[in-house]
Amino acid sequence: MFFYKQNRYIYITFSDANFVAVNFITCLESYQERFEELFKTRAHAIDTLPGFLTMHVIRQNDEEGKYMVVSYWENEESFKAWMTSPEFLEGHKRGFADMAAAREKGEPVPMKSEFKTYSILTH
Amino acid sequence: MFFYKQNRYIYITFSDANFVAVNFITCLESYQERFEELFKTRAHAIDTLPGFLTMHVIRQNDEEGKYMVVSYWENEESFKAWMTSPEFLEGHKRGFADMAAAREKGEPVPMKSEFKTYSILTH
Numbered sequence: 001m002f003f004y005k006q007n008r009y010i011y012i013t014f015s016d017a018n019f020v021a022v023n024f025i026t027c028l029e030s031y032q033e034r035f036e037e038l039f040k041t042r043a044h045a046i047d048t049l050p051g052f053l054t055m056h057v058i059r060q061n062d063e064e065g066k067y068m069v070v071s072y073w074e075n076e077e078s079f080k081a082w083m084t085s086p087e088f089l090e091g092h093k094r095g096f097a098d099m100a101a102a103r104e105k106g107e108p109v110p111m112k113s114e115f116k117t118y119s120i121l122t123h
Numbered sequence: 124m125f126f127y128k129q130n131r132y133i134y135i136t137f138s139d140a141n142f143v144a145v146n147f148i149t150c151l152e153s154y155q156e157r158f159e160e161l162f163k164t165r166a167h168a169i170d171t172l173p174g175f176l177t178m179h180v181i182r183q184n185d186e187e188g189k190y191m192v193v194s195y196w197e198n199e200e201s202f203k204a205w206m207t208s209p210e211f212l213e214g215h216k217r218g219f220a221d222m223a224a225a226r227e228k229g230e231p232v233p234m235k236s237e238f239k240t241y242s243i244l245t246h
Contacts, residue, residue, distance in 0.1 A: 121159060
């Protein structure tokens with residue numbers, strides 16, 4: 001499969017992409033527009049990480065405020081390296097700031113997430 | 124993004140792939156091997172359908188028997204056409220036979236699924 005990465009197309013074989021990280025997101029109605037804006041203007045910090053292949057954000061059609069953030073990695077190690085990288089903080093800083101601001105004001109947390117990882121079984 | 128389809132690579136723009144169908148699968152432990160086998164040897168009937176882009180099956184890492192079957196479509200109409208096509212029956216006939224056999228024997232249904240659809244928000 002070809003993926004677009006860092007301004008070029010790279011060919012990724014089945015065995016290259018073996019780790020999939022999925023964040024199941026639930027947003028308050030008041031936060032949906034902001035959440036979508038954050039991803040549409042994302043820092044692309046993740047795109048430079050070794051082992052990162054591609055990602056997308058998908059929005060559930062029959063229920064407001066439900067999303068999946070799906071990223072594909074060469075392996076679990078490359079994903080774990082991203083989780084502890086400066087690029088992770090850079091990529092999440094606006095969202096983290098929103099959460100902190102809500103907590104400071106005593107408001108409900110605008111976004112919740114449930115995180116799971118997967119292995120690609122077949123295409 | 125490039126996808127591999129019908130023995131050739133096709134270029135798919137963001138706006139081409141706007142509909143994602145996800146089947147959240149839970150298998151009994153006794154059925155997991157068979158479930159994986161069915162997809163590894165799938166009929167590829169779906170691959171010929173207009174508007175079908177690509178699909179994959181991913182397996183949850185921290186819980187046995189949990190899978191997502193994810194397919195990407197140009198739009199909802201192409202997905203709906205697949206759902207009512209002879210290729211849909213062809214592609215599912217072995218799985219449907221397994222379910223029918225379990226029911227006939229009075230055994231627990233070996234696989235349950237929860238189906239949701241999504242729109243691609245961003246890459």
